Amino acid sequence: xxxxxxxxxxxxxxxALRESEEHYRAVAEAATDAIITIDSDSTILIVNPAxxxxxxxSTEEMIGQPLTMLMPEYLRHLHKSxxxxxxxxxxxxxxxxxxxxxxxHKSGAEIPLEISFAEFTNDGRRFFTGIARDIxxxxxxQDKQARLARHAVLHAEVSAAVSESEKSLRAMLExxxxxxVRHLDAAFARIWLLNEEQKVLKLEASAGLYTNxxxxxxxxxxxxxxxxxxxxxxKPHLTNSVQxxxxxxxxxxxxxxxMISFAGYPLLVEGRTVGVIAMFAQESLEQDxxxxxxxxxxxxxxxxxxxxxxxxxxxxxRLIQAIFDNSSAVIHVKDLDGRFLLVNRKFEEVVGLKxxxxxxxxxxxxxxxxASAYDAADREVxxxxxxxxxxEVLITERGNHIFLTTKSLLSDESxxxxxxxxxxxxxxxxxxxxxxxxEIQAELxxxxxxxxxxxxxxxxxxxxxxxxxxxxxxxxxxxxxxALDPPNLARARDSAELIIRDGDRASHVIARIRALLKKAPxxxxxxxxxxxxxxxxxxxxxxxVRNRVRLRVxxxxxxxxxxxxxxQLQQVMLNLIANAVEAMRAIQDRQRALLITTDIIxxxxxxxxxxxxxxxxxxxxxxxxxxxxxxxxxxxxxxGLAISRSIIEAHGGRLWTEANDEFGATFQFTLPIVxxxx
Amino acid sequence: xxxPKPIIFIVDDDPSIRLALENLVSSTGQQAETHATAQDFxxxxxxxxxxxxxxxxxxxxxxxxxxxxxxxxxxxxxxxxFITGHGDIPxxxxxxxxxxxxxxxxxxxxxxxxxxxxxxxxxxxxxRADRAEVAQLRxxxxxxxxxxxxxxxxxxxxxxxxxxxxxLNNSEITIKQHRGKVMQKMxxxxxxxLVRMAERLSSPGSPPM
Numbered sequence: 001x002x003x004x005x006x007x008x009x010x011x012x013x014x015x016a017l018r019e020s021e022e023h024y025r026a027v028a029e030a031a032t033d034a035i036i037t038i039d040s041d042s043t044i045l046i047v048n049p050a051x052x053x054x055x056x057x058s059t060e061e062m063i064g065q066p067l068t069m070l071m072p073e074y075l076r077h078l079h080k081s082x083x084x085x086x087x088x089x090x091x092x093x094x095x096x097x098x099x100x101x102x103x104x105h106k107s108g109a110e111i112p113l114e115i116s117f118a119e120f121t122n123d124g125r126r127f128f129t130g131i132a133r134d135i136x137x138x139x140x141x142q143d144k145q146a147r148l149a150r151h152a153v154l155h156a157e158v159s160a161a162v163s164e165s166e167k168s169l170r171a172m173l174e175x176x177x178x179x180x181v182r183h184l185d186a187a188f189a190r191i192w193l194l195n196e197e198q199k200v201l202k203l204e205a206s207a208g209l210y211t212n213x214x215x216x217x218x219x220x221x222x223x224x225x226x227x228x229x230x231x232x233x234x235k236p237h238l239t240n241s242v243q244x245x246x247x248x249x250x251x252x253x254x255x256x257x258x259m260i261s262f263a264g265y266p267l268l269v270e271g272r273t274v275g276v277i278a279m280f281a282q283e284s285l286e287q288d289x290x291x292x293x294x295x296x297x298x299x300x301x302x303x304x305x306x307x308x309x310x311x312x313x314x315x316x317x318r319l320i321q322a323i324f325d326n327s328s329a330v331i332h333v334k335d336l337d338g339r340f341l342l343v344n345r346k347f348e349e350v351v352g353l354k355x356x357x358x359x360x361x362x363x364x365x366x367x368x369x370x371a372s373a374y375d376a377a378d379r380e381v382x383x384x385x386x387x388x389x390x391x392e393v394l395i396t397e398r399g400n401h402i403f404l405t406t407k408s409l410l411s412d413e414s415x416x417x418x419x420x421x422x423x424x425x426x427x428x429x430x431x432x433x434x435x436x437x438x439e440i441q442a443e444l445x446x447x448x449x450x451x452x453x454x455x456x457x458x459x460x461x462x463x464x465x466x467x468x469x470x471x472x473x474x475x476x477x478x479x480x481x482x483a484l485d486p487p488n489l490a491r492a493r494d495s496a497e498l499i500i501r502d503g504d505r506a507s508h509v510i511a512r513i514r515a516l517l518k519k520a521p522x523x524x525x526x527x528x529x530x531x532x533x534x535x536x537x538x539x540x541x542x543x544x545v546r547n548r549v550r551l552r553v554x555x556x557x558x559x560x561x562x563x564x565x566x567x568q569l570q571q572v573m574l575n576l577i578a579n580a581v582e583a584m585r586a587i588q589d590r591q592r593a594l595l596i597t598t599d600i601i602x603x604x605x606x607x608x609x610x611x612x613x614x615x616x617x618x619x620x621x622x623x624x625x626x627x628x629x630x631x632x633x634x635x636x637x638x639x640g641l642a643i644s645r646s647i648i649e650a651h652g653g654r655l656w657t658e659a660n661d662e663f664g665a666t667f668q669f670t671l672p673i674v675x676x677x678x
Numbered sequence: 679x680x681x682p683k684p685i686i687f688i689v690d691d692d693p694s695i696r697l698a699l700e701n702l703v704s705s706t707g708q709q710a711e712t713h714a715t716a717q718d719f720x721x722x723x724x725x726x727x728x729x730x731x732x733x734x735x736x737x738x739x740x741x742x743x744x745x746x747x748x749x750x751x752x753x754x755x756x757x758x759x760f761i762t763g764h765g766d767i768p769x770x771x772x773x774x775x776x777x778x779x780x781x782x783x784x785x786x787x788x789x790x791x792x793x794x795x796x797x798x799x800x801x802x803x804x805x806r807a808d809r810a811e812v813a814q815l816r817x818x819x820x821x822x823x824x825x826x827x828x829x830x831x832x833x834x835x836x837x838x839x840x841x842x843x844x845x846l847n848n849s850e851i852t853i854k855q856h857r858g859k860v861m862q863k864m865x866x867x868x869x870x871x872l873v874r875m876a877e878r879l880s881s882p883g884s885p886p887m
Contacts, residue, residue, distance in 0.1 A: 473701065
């Protein structure tokens with residue numbers, strides 16, 4: 001059969017069909033699906049208008065042509081053998097209902113089709129009708145949906161990775177790169193991190209075709225190559241044609257490996273580049289794929305930032321904990337509800353509990369005996385907002401501990417307090433030492449009194465010896481007066497009177513010394529200052545004589561009485577006089593002169609001053625003159641002035657020294673007229 | 679020349695002691711004179727006092743030791759009894775070297791003190807006698823001519839008249855005459871007497887005790 005004959009035959013057959021199927025044609029005309037009728041030789045007999053639209057050919061171009069013209073090359077053979085077999089055996093090589101097969105557009109592009117087949121016989125000839133629906137739009141949507149689903153998974157995986165706090169930064173980045181490879185069909189994906197100081201991008205993660213982190217891309221200078229430029233410019237670089245892209249340097253490699261596309265995004269945090277994520281793919285990248293990469297980039301960037309902050313924070317925490325743990329101070333941090341947030345090793349030691357047993361609990365849970373006191377101090381700090389220093393007692397099985405605790409509020413950036421910081425130093429030992437010291441001081445005061453008296457031993461011995469010697473002599477004289485013949489009774493009586501007077505004098509001296517030596521508790525009485533000064537002067541008179549000191553006493557008249565402890569103040573006065581006398585011992589070239597004065601200042605205080613003309617006090621000595629155990633005397637204990645000052649201060653007065661105009665120094669103290677309990 | 683009645687001079691700044699000492703001394707029938715300070719005593723002291731001085735070592739102003747020096751300086755030769763409340767060795771030694779006869783520590787027993795006073799008065803009496811003798815000898819010695827003094831000096835050295843004549847380039851006769859004048863003026867009974875007198879004159883300060 002020639003071509004012309006065949007064509008005529010087809011037209012005749014078609015005409016016959018048309019006559020019989022007039023109403024069906026109307027349907028076919030209106031259909032959006034391609035309806036193609038072929039004969040058993042697969043020659044196209046009838047096409048509807050939709051066929052033209054779907055395949056791009058005109059009806060004339062298709063009629064009489066083999067159906068295979070509408071199939072991709074690779075399906076044509078299958079079709080021929082399949083239909084031949086069906087005609088011979090009745091066995092279908094494909095499903096006839098809604099089978100999806102690609103068609104071939106006139107342009108050469110494949111068209112996704114959903115095809116159903118039907119067979120009919122007319123005049124003993126077998127015909128086949130295929131209904132093909134263009135499903136490219138549906139297919140595109142489906143693909144997109146699938147991609148979007150994968151993108152959602154990518155998003156989720158990346159988000160999960162970056163919020164995973166236990167993993168290292170590198171592990172996190174590796175998960176992200178792998179997710180990009182898996183869900184964006186990348187050939188490989190890599191992440192670099194920027195070292196801002198060195199201006200270098202360092203390869204941190206690589207997944208897919210390449211997983212090595214060394215090699216020529218391990219370190220990329222900022223601003224160099226496509227990765228360095230992405231980082232420097234903070235702009236993504238995208239291409240679906242790596243062969244024609246200026247920035248792809250190794251085109252041979254790309255050709256060899258079939259790389260089609262590249263996408264690289266800067267990883268930005270608040271306008272700062274922290275790194276770059278990039279991928280190569282062996283197919284073109286859909287817009288949504290690019291968008292997917294674009295959408296995970298900031299998540300990864302944030303993740304990097306958070307991780308670094310976390311690491312820094314963790315490092316800082318470790319550092320702080322290490323410092324805390326190595327501190328001898330007892331340190332704790334509580335939240336504002338009083339729950340322990342952090343304690344150091346010393347804290348654990350002191351309370352005898354492990355941190356796991358402490359954290360999250362309150363003082364009421366842990367130290368019920370002392371908690372309310374701690375809590376009151378905490379509350380005060382929280383309410384006032386200012387740091388406080390309190391002494392706190394902790395009662396444990398091993399005994400009582402006393403702490404000096406400084407508490408302060410910890411506030412966030414906005415100034416809102418969120419925790420209470422407490423740092424305590426154990427002062428149990430110090431308190432004990434302090435109390436011991438107080439005892440020692442009392443002892444010393446006593447000792448010093450004795451010692452001062454000791455310094456005046458000769459003086460006191462003289463004071464007692466004088467009247468005693470006189471008594472003995474007068475007694476002897478009396479006996480002699482009585483032994484005369486006749487006895488001289490008048491002189492004997494005179495002698496007895498002298499004895500009584502001297503006896504009285506001796507007992508006065510004894511009483512004064514006893515009072516001086518007695519470790520009497522401070523008892524304040526109203527003192528006549530002048531009288532009190534004269535008493536002391538009386539006690540030291542002989543000492544001055546012995547040292548050839550000329551004494552002048554200038555007392556102000558009408559001094560009010562002042563409250564004070566007579567013994568203690570006498571002690572101070574004695575001390576000042578003894579010091580002055582001592583100081584003047586070195587003087588050979590002038591008369592040693594001591595001036596003792598009393599006066600009243602501003603009607604508020606009475607001043608007592610002891611002024612010598614000794615060598616005076618050099619400024620270096622003056623600095624620690626009143627310190628305990630500071631002395632310039634070879635035999636001195638150095639406690640006199642220290643104790644004297646504390647006595648005067650206990651009286652609400654002041655003890656100080658001034659250099660005299662010409663020679664020596666004046667030591668003076670004041671006593672308030674009105675009792676001033678300080 | 680009759681010896682004046684000795685006076686016990688008491689110098690002590692402490693009125694109790696002063697009065698008690700005076701009382702004690704008076705009760706033995708001796709005359710006491712009290713002074714509160716060394717200066718007072720120096721001012722009121724007679725030209726050539728007889729007796730002794732009872733001194734407190736430590737006194738305001740002039741101390742006992744200072745007074746002792748002052749008295750020496752003024753040519754007043756009173757034996758001194760020191761009384762001290764606290765006799766330390768250096769002070770004691772210094773006082774004794776300066777001529778104190780006794781150093782007593784308070785409280786002083788009356789017998790000790792009175793014995794010391796009696797001893798001091800006796801000491802003073804002898805010293806005064808000695809001083810009087812030396813003064814007499816010096817007066818006599820003043821009466822000699824220069825030539826006679828020369829001769830006396832050589833005579834007491836034990837030279838013979840002939841040797842003296844040779845040494846002084848005089849005749850033996852002339853020397854003999856001078857020697858007779860010396861013996862007469864010095865009221866010496868013998869050569870030995872003259873030698874003793876010469877010794878006293880050469881060391882007038884040391885009493886024969």
